[in-house]
Amino acid sequence: MRYGYQDKLLRIDLNTGTVATEPLSDEMVDNFIGGRGFVAKLLFDELPRGIDPYDPQNMFIAATGPLSGHFLPASGKTHFGTKSPATGGYADSNMGGHFGPALKYAGYDALVLTGRTAEPSVLVIDDDRVEIRPAHDYWGQGALIAETNLKAELGEDFQILTIGPAGEKRVRYACLSHDFGRQAGRSGVGAVLGSKKIKAIAVRGTGSLPVYDIEKAYAKGVEAFEKVAAKPGYTEWTPEGTAGITNWCNEVGAFPTRNFQTSFSEHYEAINGKAILEKLKITDKGCYCCPTPCGKYGRTKTEIGDAYVEGPEYETIALFGGNCELKTIEEVAYANYLCDELGVDTISAGAVISWAVVCLEKGILCLDEIGRPIHFADLETVDYLLGKITRREGIGDLLAEGVKKAAEKVGRGSDAFAIHVKGLEWTGYECRNAPSMMLAYMTADIGAHHARAWVLGHDMAGAWTNVNDLVQSGGTVERQPPAQIRKESADYVIDSQHTRPLFDALGVCRLQLMELGFEVENYAELFALITGTKRSWEEMLRVSERIWNLTRSISAREIQGFGRSWDYPPERFFTEPVASGPNEGYLIPADKLEQLLDWYYEARGWDANGLPMKATLMRLGLGDVAETLAAEGVLLN
Ligand code: SF4
Secondary structure (H helix, E strand, O other), X not given: OXXXXXXXXXXXXXXXXXXXXXOOOHHHHHHHOXXXXXXXXXXXXXXXXXXXXXXXXXXXXXXXXXXXXXXXXXXXXXXXXXXXXXXXXXXXXXEOOOHHHHHHHOXXXXXXXXXXXXXXXXXXXXXXXXXXXEOHHXXXXXXXXXXXXXXXXXOOOOEEEEOOHHHHOOOOOEOEEEOOOEEEOOOOHHHHHHHOOEEEEEEEOOOOOOOOOHXXXXXXXXXXXXXXXXXXXXXXXXXXXXXXXXXXXXXXXOOOEOOOOEOOOOOHHHXXXXXXXXXXXXXXXXXXXXXXXXXXXXXXXXXXXXEEEEOOOHHHHHHHHHHOOOOOHHHXXXXXXXXXXXXXXXXXXXXXXXXXXXXXXXXXXXXXXXXXXXXXXXXXXXXXXXXXXXHOOOHHHHHOOOHHHHHHHHOOOHHHHOOEEOOEEOOOOOOOOOHHHHHHHHHOOOOOOOOOOOOHHHHHHHXXXXXXXXXXXXXXXXXXXXXXXXXXXXXXXXXXXXXXXHHHHHOOOOHHHHHHOOOOHHHHHHHHHHHOOOOOHHHHHHHHHHHHHHHHHHHHHHXXXXXXXXXXXXXXXXXXXXXXXXXXXXXXXXXHHHHHHHHHHXXXXXXXXXXXXXXXXXXXXXXXXXXXXHHOOOOOO
């Protein structure tokens, strides 16, 4: 008995319709835990090297963790992985809601799809019955509408994952959608599912999970809920959720504004968490088993339409309220709704739209190419471009490629405004006075993503003698010197890159730790009671380090010439100082960024080109990976 897991991997070959199951290997469970670890292990072992992300042989993986679906706080996370259409390298994306627990109750720890169906299809998993059905009218429908209609057809007890029209058209930042507002947004996982002609995956699970010591696990679960509810942040953080950080980011000069031209927005109080509560919110909405429902479900009314929508979360506020400069929370929420229904990542979409607007302003793109005037602070611009992108029509076909590929096609200096790392658009934190956070973005394994390491607090603590004074003063206290470039930044980043993604391997939400300080020892205790295996948090962090080196190795074999140059931020970030706000005039010079990378690579045991050294892989029990890479001509020191 493999407690905590279902000990079953479900494989479906969409070319032939063949369905097969197999037990988990000891190596998978012991060395990679679950979720993100399973994704990385399966991709390294099985992905045919060098294929196009839209090749039918690409893998689409959904993986739960050992804690997914069990009775403990926020155990509803599912991890998705593939070869990224955005970067060409390792890709994963995480989603809350109820899908993962349903998959597990149906009897599976993970699902692997390969191949492509002949016609658009819906995959139905009803316990041990697996069926591939024609998608009929669902193909072409919005992600939210398709979920509504599939629930009406199949029953409310199915948990449904959909793609929108953007996924069908292979927009490189298309997302997966679930539970009317939860997305696996990043890396283009929705585009890969669309390339397989799968519109939706519906899962109903009625089974139970094997637990090593169910009485103690239950008691510990009850205690964990009580501990979370007793945390001071419980009553402070939950009401606004992630949107609650908007004021702070703005006041410390970390709020991306007008395509990252500056880092402070004058209208932030009209688009913050408080505005959501006052103007939009109908109810809180949480994922499976979550005591801190950070989702805010509400209704927005704008001049061009009104809609029910979950959100916006902070990232959507930053990219549409800051970067595209929409001036009201209603407009930001409507942009959020459009992205959700069309099935695109709000972060990448906001980055792409702001790139197009700047390119028109600078004369790099012309009106004929775009089809009509487009502006910052204009919801009609957002509506127009999202429609074009989703249909891959006119300028939309270019923008559907993401900022890196679009800038490569356009040339004419447009890459200066393409804000990304590795081809993945930058998320909601401007970092020209935040060296640790800058390094976190540079080295995140999927591209410029904040959820791998969020270390902005370390930078701000170094830059401002008292951040609270600054926040309470509305940004008017005397400016402090710029943040120092410190060797500890590399350690902060690495520590965070092991801690945060470990939650993605376990299958639980990390926000109870990050926002409320719910102690990590609780997870180690629950892990032991559920799985019957004692592992300290520190031991599990070593697994997380192993996974981190494996995801780097996947990108090293998949991307020609992958290495240090793929870790650089946009040139503007080290040549053009912040234009206004608390960090006006600041930037991190190129030589300091090189120094940060050197420290980081050294601390990781990577060579100067940013590739794991053989000795490092051996230390982490990845000797087979070192051998495979050597045999394939990926040179390791
Ligand atoms: Fe979902 Fe938010 Fe709860 Fe995390 S804190 S499980 S994201 S509702």
